[in-house]
Amino acid sequence: MLELFAPIAAACDLTVAEQDKRPIAIVGAGVIVDVAHLPAYRRAGLDVVGIYDLNADRAAQVAARHGVEKVYRSLDELLLDERVEVVDIAVAPQAQPAVVRQALRAGKHLLCQKPFAPDEETGKELVALARKLDLQIAVNQQLRFDEGIAAARAMVRAGWIGHPTAMSVTVNIATDWTAWEWLLTTDRLEIMFHSIHYLDAIRSILGDPVRVFCTGSRTPGQLPKGETRTMSTLVYPGDVRALVHVTHENRTGDPEALFRIDGSEGSIKGTLGLLYNYPDGRPDTLEVNSRILPTDGWLPYPVTTRWIPDAFAGPMGSLLKAISTGSTPETTASDNLHTLRLLHALYDSMDTGESRALESS
Known part of the structure; x- marks a missing residue:
């Protein structure tokens, strides 16, 4: 293979x-x-x-x-x-x-x-x-260029899992924000300065959603002022959906950083190795299960580089x-305006408790 x-x-x-x-x-x-x-x-x-x-x-x-x-x-x-x-x-x-x-x-x-x-x-x-x-x-x-994400995107574009139907990112880690003192006092934290990576990566694979919903919160005793736990749902035309679920207040020492893309003919799943022992990191893992190729169950892809520093x-x-x-x-600035628009729609949803439509422009 x-x-x-x-x-x-x-x-x-x-x-x-x-x-x-x-x-x-x-x-x-x-x-x-x-x-x-x-x-x-x-x-x-x-x-x-x-x-x-x-x-x-x-x-x-x-x-x-x-x-x-x-x-x-x-x-x-x-x-x-x-x-x-x-x-x-x-x-x-x-x-x-x-x-x-x-x-x-x-x-x-x-x-x-x-x-x-x-x-x-x-x-x-x-x-x-x-x-x-x-x-x-x-x-x-730079997460678009992380080898695990880039390989997953290439597999999707090659048609290995048919038509994409869903993508999810689940991150449960302990983040020390003190290396960036200005982040400790910002009102907008998790979506704007962390999940922006995942949301942009999702855009690079699924494109722009038409409607979003987001909820965010703090954890008792946390140091930063802003939100450190978020759940973001992205709705696409038809039945395609994406979910980003992140917490930075894992206090039990069992980090996880997972992503998965499901399609009509298979699935891709992996880990973001950087987040298991940040900032040293480890290589991502990536596997594909495809009826198009076909694979015999889950086939590992040999990821050899890291988000930090390689993807930069x-x-x-x-x-x-x-x-x-x-x-x-x-990652042209013009394209990034769409990621920026997505962030603000998610915060608007978080503030109002209501879903928000994204207007194309």
Whole structure:
């Protein structure tokens, strides 16, 4: 059966072609840049020429750990560096729009953190500015590039399970939010800064839902202000449905992080290995049961890479290829506006206790 997996593995390939590589600078030197962005870029052979952070000491330490040549003294200095063609923005979401505007006006292509913008109108403004300046913006929705998710999506697209009918993500973990102090005081937490990964991944497989329902809550004694337990239901035309059920207050030491896609002719199921011992992680697991192939029961797919750091090369590699070829990145900012719209519909449902329709635009 291994020959059947060759096109699936090709769809998960994170290799960046030499002709696509170009100099990158990073704005932000927080935890995720240290443990994910820079290790992934190094493995992919990408050229990170410099880094800037408001905390100069932290930027210097991160640069030294990863062999980054230049620590910029200011954002202006970074944007004036003519070597830099691409800027990876990894700052808190409230600071991102201003950095995006400044970087676009300096003529840089951008990889932005998610959520891309605080609201859809701001997101549309930034997309319009990039279009006007003929520049590319991609969004760092890297779970789409995680090997387990990418392989599952390729299997669905290959028709291995027939017509998809349902997808579910179940995550029950203990999350230490203290690495991101600003997250401890935000009113919007779980959907906006964690389940955004799963919701975007579901969109990459099933497309956009037409109606959603969401409920969220806190756990007695939790440290963060915002919701840490959520249940999100996505309704698609016909009988297709998706469910995301997440809790971050697992106090019994038995984490789980599962996903499953059911179809008319089979199913795919797997685990998100990163979440079993974050941030070190372990490879995902993935299995397919198909009447199309056919398989004899559940057939394992050999996942070899990890969400952190490996998948972080995906959005950047996709952006670099789009710049070289004049094509569209996999996680373009325009597409990410649909993910942003979905998040806000879920919060509206959470606040009102009612389901919400999603208008297409």
